[in-house]
Amino acid sequence: MTNHTQIAVIGGGLVGKATAVAAARAGFSTLHVAPEAPMDRRTSALMGPSVDYMIEAGLIDDxxxxxxxxxxxxxxxxxxxxxxxxxxxxxxxxxxxxxxxxxxANARLGESFSRAAAGGANLALRAATLKSASRADDLWRLELDDGSRLTAELLVGADGKGSSVRKAAGIAVRERKFxxxxxxxxxxxxxxxxxxxxxxxxxxxxxxxxxxxxxxxxxxxxxxxxxxxxxxxxxxxxxxxxxxxxxxxxxxxxxxxxxxxxxLSSLSVDVAGRDAAVLVGESAHAFPPIGAQGLNLGLRDVASLNACLRAANPGSYGWADAVARSYGAARRGDLARTGMFVDGLFTSLLSPHLPAQALRSVGLWGLKTFPLLRKHAASLGMGQ
Ligand SMILES: Cc1cc2nc3c(=O)[nH]c(=O)nc-3n(C[C@H](O)[C@H](O)[C@H](O)COP(=O)(O)OP(=O)(O)OC[C@H]3O[C@@H](n4cnc5c(N)ncnc54)[C@H](O)[C@@H]3O)c2cc1C
Structure with missing residues (x-):
């Protein structure tokens, strides 16, 4: 049997859960494809704007x-x-x-996001893995490992660094292992x-x-x-x-x-959305955990996709293509800026070369001394 959904979200990490809730609350029939996963033992420092988004989106209370x-x-x-x-x-x-x-604690956030998803209108959860995805006649045709097949108008990859959605959409990736x-x-x-x-x-x-x-x-x-x-x-x-x-x-x-x-590795993509497919979270970007940026950036992806979905006209021809295009354009600057910020920070921390060490020392001295520079660095770190 083939089922149809307007949006299929692939991946059950924190970014996938947040995206499924956002898509369903924006009024789209949404299928969340999320296999059972081991407990996420990581913790996340989330900055003010991310926390504000989670509250607004109903993902957490206080x-x-x-x-x-x-x-x-x-x-x-x-x-x-x-x-x-x-x-x-x-x-x-x-x-x-x-x-x-x-x-x-990521595990506690995950429980809270799952509570937000439970029983929500428009949202169905399937504990399965995406086996294959291809696009024909403006529809994504998906096959899951539980044997089911379905079609989707918009495909969302929240399936981490090894993203199958990214491969299916033909989005080029650059990866560097540390x-x-x-x-x-x-x-x-x-x-x-x-x-x-x-x-x-x-x-x-x-x-x-x-x-x-x-x-x-x-x-x-x-x-x-x-x-x-x-x-x-x-x-x-x-x-x-x-x-x-x-x-x-x-x-x-x-x-x-x-x-x-x-x-640890870093990963970036040419574009985070095209051909009715979008990438959120680590399917689109990854870096070493310094400066607490990864999940903060992932939640900004979700907020941005949410805005694109709310501006979309799902009755019109090609709406999913238009959402993917506008999302890809909207995310370009933030992804490039944050990637450069973390890469620069990590490289300067590890560099054995005197000029890089000198630059870092002068940078930290500047941050210690000049209020405007401190303010700018704090805003950047908070993703503002
Ligand atoms: C040590 C460490 C500390 C960190 N600390 C911070 C921090 O303080 N602040 C911060 O902002 N960020 C931090 N991060 C980064 C943050 O943890 C990640 O950015 C975030 O958890 C990524 O979430 P995600 O949902 O995109 O990916 P993931 O959590 O990797 O989820 C991807 C999901 O997709 C599923 N999947 C994969 N393939 C398929 C498929 N074919 N079909 C269906 N599902 C599939 C997987 O099972 C998985 O559940 C840290 C990272 C590390 C490693």
Missing amino acids: PETLGVPLTRIRIIDATDRFLRAPETVFSAAEFGHQAFGWNF DQAALVCDLELGRELDGESVEFHYPNGPFTLVPAGGTRANLVWIDKPETLDDARREKEQFLARLSEKSRHLFGAVSVVSPSFVFP
């Missing part, structure tokens, strides 16, 4: 009940390089905000972070503690995979490494969750 406010960001150059950057602290209050954003990976786990510290996210910058990548409430912290440690594997092989050695990497500033440290290691 951020205070789900996440922990981030009120300060401290950057410490922990390298022993000849040119070291000064320690720099950004406070949300100096920019007139109560908080830069909130730190959420020598680094990211280790994440939850820690109990000897003292509270009190809303402050602390980034220690080491030559192989940052070691970041993000406040998770009380004396809890979420660790994101970027380093060579062999260093990370070696460090967590034995419990006592792991604790000693964590204490040493955090410069023994937080008293006794204990690990209170399993640790996971994510390989």
